[in-house]
Amino acid sequence: MTDTYLLGGHALIDGTLARADIRLREGLVAEIGPALRPAAGALVLEVTGFTMPGLIDAHTHISWAGTAPMPRTLEGVRARAEHNLRRMQRAGVTTIRDVGSLDGVALDASGGPGRHAANQIVCAVGGHGTEAAEQWRGLPSLAMEASGPQGFRAAVRAQVERGAGLIKLTLNAADLEVTPQEARAAVNEAHRLGRRVACHASVPEAIDIAIDVGVDTIEHGNGATPAQLDRMARAGIVLVPTVWIFQRSLALARRADGGSGAAWPPPAEIWQARVDAHRDVIRHAVASGTRVAAGTDAIQGFPPDALADEILALHALGLDPIDALHAATAGGAAALGMPELGRLGEGAPADVVVFDGAPDDVVTRRERPVAVFQRGRRVR
Ligand SMILES: [Zn+2]
Known part of the structure; x- marks a missing residue:
């Protein structure tokens, strides 16, 4: 299965926003790191805002x-x-x-x-x-x-x-x-x-x-x-x-x-x-x-x-x-009662959403996501 890379943005992990690249593989979050390098043929999404759990x-x-x-x-x-x-x-x-x-x-x-x-x-x-x-x-x-x-x-x-x-x-x-x-x-x-x-x-x-x-x-x-x-x-x-x-x-x-x-x-x-x-x-x-x-x-x-x-x-x-x-x-x-959901971390299900703005914009302006991944599959 092709890996997907979310590159260049921030990620909301356990309530903290940090600069992070993310790799999705086979329905899971495979890797979160500061500067991931996509393999040839991987899908790449440039993130201008931030990624958070679905x-x-x-x-x-x-x-x-x-x-x-x-x-x-x-x-x-x-x-x-x-x-x-x-x-x-x-x-x-x-x-x-x-x-x-x-x-x-x-x-x-x-x-x-x-x-x-x-x-x-x-x-x-x-x-x-x-x-x-x-x-x-x-x-x-x-x-x-x-x-x-x-x-x-x-x-x-x-x-x-x-x-x-x-x-x-x-x-x-x-x-x-x-x-x-x-x-x-x-x-x-x-x-x-x-x-x-x-x-x-x-x-x-x-x-x-x-x-x-x-x-x-x-x-x-x-x-x-x-x-x-x-x-x-x-x-x-x-x-x-x-x-x-x-x-x-x-x-x-x-x-x-x-x-x-x-x-x-x-x-x-x-x-x-x-x-x-x-x-x-x-x-x-x-x-x-x-x-x-x-x-x-x-x-x-x-x-x-x-x-x-x-x-x-x-x-x-x-x-x-x-x-x-x-x-x-x-x-x-x-x-x-499913603590494995609702969090962004290596090994977590690749249910993630990507926004263009910052968390404040998403909350106060009800900004809609620019990308949605369901178990690693892009659905928006
Ligand atoms: Zn009801």
Whole structure:
């Protein structure tokens, strides 16, 4: 296989920007050095800016995201998912963690970024994940509803049998919907089967349960108290706050038309409260050392390739530019429990992105990559 050389630029390695050339070979980063000399016949890319690990979107719904109307056929939904994957990849996303898609769609997708998918959302009967069911009437469902500890265990097993690489569990919408016993049963069963649990918890009662039963990540976490964030930091639970989608939803809800295009638009006051809460949550997460991962949570009405918006939003709430990029690389890897991802080093997978500008430009101006490599293969 032909080697690829990225020459003349800088590289972002473990949070430090340094002058470095990079050689990719057989899907891996083979060599990083100050002045590599390409062999005859090698592919060479002159880097004017810097190279960094490929981005990880830690909270996607690939069968659901998109600004066009929801397709009415399964074929249409599958095409939408493939289209979303390609768009994300061109934006520099080389890995996604899909935390809920119509049954089978994310598992059956092909191409695009590396995919780690929960398949369906596991939730209470009529719980969070079922609200927008009208959008996929006649199609496979986004959610698998469960009741009682046995029911939650069975739902987790069903997702794993279908091929889920992780489990998505939702504990609340406006109010708590799942008992501590049900949550514990789901998490224990997932862990017994070697699957991590991404837990939607955004009110304090749900967040307490999530921490108590040992979930691996907390999604949104708007209502997290400082004490809860301290507990998360100590337990190594990763926070995937998805702040951009809340800010964007607030902007839509404020529009005169009431935010048409959003999946189920609550009034602006509710979005405002969630956005305000996130401000304090992110500030305390930074102070307490809680691990933060960047995720878009783009659903019906929102573009799939918005990770740059989430990175900028995290920066605006207090992460410095390098930490904001870290949230979209090593943070996502921590959410996945795959420390080999999200880092640039010899022997790491050759999932890398190249930018023309500096890290500050990428964060504050949402600069798009000039080149994207997926396991060493150039895809942009
Ligand atoms: Zn979500």
